[in-house]
Amino acid sequence: MGPADTGLGSWPSRRARISPHRTALVQADRTLTYAGLAHRVDRLAAALTRLGVRRGDRVAYLGVNDITVFETLFATALCGAIFVPLNHRLSGVEIGYMLADCGASLLVHSADADELVAAAGALPRVLRTSEFDAEINTEIAAGGEPPAAGVTFDDPCLLLYTSGTTGKPKAAVLTHGNLTWNTVNQLAHFDVLSTDRALCIAPLFHCVGLGQITLPTLFKGGSVEPVAKFDPGVILARIEQAGITGFSAVPTMLQMMCQDPSWDTTDLSSLTCVLYGGSPVQERVARAWLDRGVRLLQGYGMTEASPGVSMGTHDGTPEHPLSAGVPHFFTDMAALGHDERATPFGAEPAELLVRGPNVFAGYWNRPQESLDSFIDGEWFRSGDVVRVDDGWTHVVDRVKDLIISGGENVYPAEVEAVIVQLDEVESCAVVGVPDERWGEVGVAYVVTRTDLSESALRSHLEANLARYKVPRHLCFVDTLPRNATGKIRRVELRAMAARSFAPVEGAE
Template sequence: MIGPANPGVGSWPARRARISPHRTALVQANRTLTYAELAHRVDRLAAVLTGLGVRRGDRVAYLGVNDVSVFETLFATALCGAIFVPLNYRLSGAEIGYMLADCGASLLVHSADADELVASSGPLPRVLRTADLDAETAGEPPSAEVTLDDPCLLLYTSGTTGKPKAAVLTHGNLTWNTVNQLAHFDVLSTDRALCIAPLFHCVGLGQITLPTLFKGGSVEPVARFDPGVILARISEARITGFSAVPTMLQMMCQASAWDTTDLSSLTCVLYGGSPVQERVARAWLDRGVRLLQGYGMTEASPGVSMGTHEGTPAHPVSAGVPHFFTDVAALGLDERVAPLGTQPAELLVRGPNVFAGYWNRPQESRDSFVDDEWFRTGDVVRVDDDGWTYVVDRVKDMIISGGENVYPAEVEAVVVQLDEVESCAVVGVPDERWGEVGVAYVVVRTDLDEDTLRKHLEANLARYKVPKHLVFVDALPRNATGKVRRVELRARAAATFAGN
């Protein structure tokens, strides 16, 4: 038997159309596309891209909110053997311009909501609005043969520590991540998923969304996140699952409709991107929702580990256990690969879901691997005796105070134990006596004084871990995917407290 000529992501709609042509693939507002209709539109769009000069290896950028057209453009680009580059529509024009130049995009496809942003992005490649796609003359369908080793996607990292760089994800990376997800939790062809995390982010694309399409279920992209609207849609459409970042889960369980929304249709809710507060996880678990935390990163497409339905209630804030086809290890003190254990250490990852390197950054790509096969995550983790993983902190975020290692995430977890606290971020600042000390930026929900907070910290942490400075703020600076912008907080702390 001859094997598949095009096993990559771009061929998914066509193959799915042969298996279940009349099943609904995508839903948006009053519009639905069956798998047969999606396959037809992808073929036509791929022909349009070919007619516009898109060739194998070219980069096709996309700018706009979650929409059916994102999927159409992704699959069509991949079918051409080209590389899809979804861009963060929450960035500035200058930042978009940097990414377009960095990836060398030959075409920018964008939706109407991005008109002003495109106009402010400086020099541009050829530009095509999604509203004009159907008006373009379709040429011959592409004949590019795509393999699992070919690049499919460039995803820009969030850029919390400097200029963002693009991770190169192959067709194989995305396919194996999908297989890993399906080995970890069940997705059915009858499932109906919401896509609420942005599709320029690995959580939005890699968790729930692509696995659901792979199995022949339906996906409903949501343009803008509104907690009340999402809750209503879950109930109305009998949504079975979605993926999210923790801030989204927190906003939904704090919404006025939370207690009255029917969540009984949900069979799996995944979250990742940053740690979740235990009270937020408990709020969902107490409603009977099968909540799973996934740990990963853009460079792993994104899955590395995930909780299980059976074990999550006893480990509500754990990152779970490794995915089926993913290996994990620790970077030992001698810079050698070692087994993970109960002592915190930097996590190493390898597997067919791990990326091919950073776009046009060969040295950074080489430096990010140990022994040419283990990716350095930069995250410090520990593993309990039962094998469940806990993310302690980022290596670069660690504070060394008086010769002792202080992990901000550990301190933050203690701070948010107080019901009065909404969120917290701890960063280090230079100190003449201790080398570094912690500065805690705290957002409160109700009245809380510094003395009460400090006593709580001293009762639950070693003295050297207690931040020297406590600062109450209205909000924490976050990037478009909800992660705290620690670079900004470090600069603020240095300007305020350095040497004090």
């Protein structure tokens, strides 16, 4: 985040005045204090200005989690420019699309992205992170001053591309105010201390990597350690070795860690808070962490909310292990009523509407989509169906994932929750496929841990669900297609189901 008004210096500079000698960032054999970070950010911002970066320009970043991501983010903000972290797991064609879509004037990338950059096609000006020291030294020798662009809470800070599970990805515009208020919401919900040491294992091109734990810890003056590649055994070892106090993750990461051979012997006593979100977690995974004494909190959010909307509480999570908690302090939730207006939640699930100072400014260069995503100009349509019980939020499903079979609503997430009750099941996903008689029927794709027969699975479903909710087709597969953040790519499963089970027009 940049300065809130002209002439007062960048965010790292302000933090450096409070706790200059504390460690801000650490990675392998490299450590940066807050004073050191502020110094490098100032000089890097001056270098970016010399390279032609101006207020409002987009500076893209491509590479794995690294200290240089933070240096580029803060330096870009100090210039009054907009930071665009890109998904390094994409193809060159996809990266080329995003660079063109955001109109980046500069691409910063680390060595691990060399081949991807070469495959991206037409490029803006390029700066490798290995050149940072030389650029910074040039600014020191020249005695140049960092730019004094100054920003307000309403100025854009970040473009985050949505995961793109359907169609072309689009960039959500997050302002300095959005990121600041999300940080305040986090700090109001759980304790972060200046002595905390957090791991940043979720990718920094994703809202969970930046907004959850990471920026709140830096805001408080704690230490953040970015991790380039997720390895469950390595992460567990690092928690014990470094006395890690917290991290944020997606459920797949939590599942992989509690299934690692070192899980039972790793000392997790230093952990004070582990946040997760992005998709539902299986109850046995949540219980595995809670049973180890880890203060696990599920959050619900989205890129467009920077990302936090709701989160569990330490007091209530043991009784509500699968709930996404209660709304953040400065965030409001409402249900979409039948009259297309915001209304309080009742007994029935409804599409969730969200408003608050953390909610984004719209989609980059998509004015109509931005307008259509809000009700009454203030309530963002989440696209998620939610029910609220005694104030606690439960995400039922995506509106677009709803299956209407014989006139009845079937929520895939409800069916999936019943399937994963079986110990033999590793993961699953349910999608709809057209059916001549019922309109749509369900297709369940199931990854098993041990042997499971179709008849046993069907018997379990029929014992726990209304008959119309039981998928017509049960398919055992080795893996489920996922995007870079671990979310299941349902568009691929729908295409697979259509090829296998959809009725052929004209067939008898």
